[in-house]
Amino acid sequence: MLHTARAVAILLALSVAGITAAFLSLVDGVSSLGVLVSFLVAGAATYLLSFITLEFFIFREINHIHEVLHKLKKKDLSFLQEASAKDTRNPLRRINQEIFNFAGLKQREIEELKRMADFRREFLADVSHELKTPIFAAQGYIYTLLDGAADDEAVRTRFLQKAANSLDGLDVLVQDLLMLSQLETKQIRMYYSYFNLAELIRAVFDQMEGKAESQGIALRLPADFPEQLWVWADKQRIQQVITNLTSNAIKYSNDSPEGGGWVEAQVREEGDRIRVLIKDNGRGIPAEHLNRIFERFYRVEKSRAKVSGGTGLGLAIVKHILEAHKSQIDVQSEVGKGSVFSFRLKKRKDKRSRSQQTELAE
Ligand SMILES: Nc1ncnc2c1ncn2[C@@H]1O[C@H](COP(=O)(O)OP(=O)(O)OP(=O)(O)O)[C@@H](O)[C@H]1O
Ligand SMILES: [Mg+2]
Incomplete structure (x- = not known):
């Protein structure tokens, strides 16, 4: 030039x-x-x-x-x-x-579109794979019944029950997927209200007591667990967060090396926030998986989780619900010792009048 x-x-x-x-x-x-x-x-x-x-x-x-x-x-x-x-x-x-x-x-823009296209391809492959499993199982039982197994009453009932279980699993999967996609596209609004978080945690623990007991896991609360703890959040969604975390703690605790597995809920005040901790003494999560378990369909041990029936959507839902609350999910875990999942919620400001307690946020 x-x-x-x-x-x-x-x-x-x-x-x-x-x-x-x-x-x-x-x-x-x-x-x-x-x-x-x-x-x-x-x-x-x-x-x-x-x-x-x-x-x-x-x-x-x-x-x-x-x-x-x-x-x-x-x-x-x-x-x-x-x-x-x-x-x-x-x-x-x-x-x-x-x-x-x-x-x-x-x-x-081109790079972003390419990334989205890859993501969609991967997501579609994961969804089809997850849907296939319960559909194939139910199909198998029903065709076996049609091929003559239905004549034996005991077999009939057992196979119908198994087919029904597979379809229930399919239903849960579809509901979870729907919810996740609605959370991601912000179609689900958070309905904020003041509610007693301590009472909610007790209710979730009561509800899951049977499931935990059947797996030899003790659900416990510390002696100084409060009776009242008011927070500002969407009660139904937070119930789902606590349920998912507790269900995981139970599910991944059952082969705890010491036996005598337990799951404990704790609450801590941190300034104008309340931290909720769900602890277990289960198998723990290897460090290299810790930042991936919140991705949808991600499981640490695919084959083992399959036995427990998990699809890897629970924590992705938890993460999105907490993000919608401008909070986040934290995890600490040690293999063979257990895990602690925790998140923070806004504490109730005492000066606020009761009439303002329920309102639609955002
Ligand atoms: N408390 C825990 N202890 C050990 N591993 C855990 C714990 N919680 C989650 N994990 C690991 O993280 C993975 C993802 O959990 P997530 O709840 O998203 O899926 P899932 O439990 O497999 O299925 P779903 O919740 O959809 O039924 C699990 O498969 C498990 O490997
Ligand atoms: Mg789960």
């Missing part, structure tokens, strides 16, 4: 110097030395001016466009920050920046 600028500048300089010298030679009284000097001065001045203008204002910008196009081809978007940071009065450079920004934006 430097050569092009120089060549154009030399051509312009020669033309301007030639024309100037030609005019001067027509004027009476101008010596040939004067004509030569004016030829040289006009040529040098024109050369310098045109070279600087072409090189710094035009060719350099065109060079820049080439560089950016090259980077775009290589999917290197680092130039975006550089371009937007520069504030210039040069109109050509401003136009360039606009073009760069636009091209970069489009490139990012």
Whole structure:
């Protein structure tokens, strides 16, 4: 580009110097030395001016466009920050920046679309796989019955029960999926109210007592567990969060090495928040899985979880509900020792009047 600028500048300089010298030679009284000097001065001045203008204002910008196009081809978007940071009065450079920004934006959109397409493909594969399992199981029992097993009354009842269980599992899966997609697209609103969190935790524990007992797990509350603890949240959704966490703690506790598994709920005041902790002494979660268990369909041990009937959606739902409460789920876990899942909720402000207690938030 430097050569092009120089060549154009030399051509312009020669033309301007030639024309100037030609005019001067027509004027009476101008010596040939004067004509030569004016030829040289006009040529040098024109050369310098045109070279600087072409090189710094035009060719350099065109060079820049080439560089950016090259980077775009290589999917290197680092130039975006550089371009937007520069504030210039040069109109050509401003136009360039606009073009760069636009091209970069489009490139990012393309990347995002590709990422979404991959995500959709993966999600579809996971959903079909999860749906297939209970459908195949129910189908198997029903066809066996149709093939003659229905004649034996004991077999009939057992197989029908198994088919019904598979379809119940399918129902839970579809409900969970529906809820997750509604939470993600923000179609589910949180209906905030003040409620007694201590009472809610006791109710969930009462409800799950039977399931825990059948697996030899003790559900317990500390001796100083409060009677009243008012928080500001969507009661139904928080009940679901506590239920999912407790159900996991029970489910993944049953092969606790010490036997005598337990699940404990604790509450702690942290400023204007209440922290709820669900602890267990179960198998624990290896560190490398800890930040992935909140992804949908993610299970630590696929085959083992399959026996317990989990689909890997519970924690994804928990995470979304808490995010909608502008809170988050935290986890600490040690393999063979147990896990602690915890989250925080807004405490009730005492000054607030009872009439304001229930309102639609957001
Ligand atoms: N308390 C826990 N102790 C040990 N592992 C856990 C615990 N909670 C969750 N996990 C691990 O995290 C994974 C994801 O949990 P999540 O609740 O999302 O799915 P799930 O329990 O397998 O299925 P679902 O809840 O949809 O029925 C589980 O499969 C399990 O491997
Ligand atoms: Mg679960």
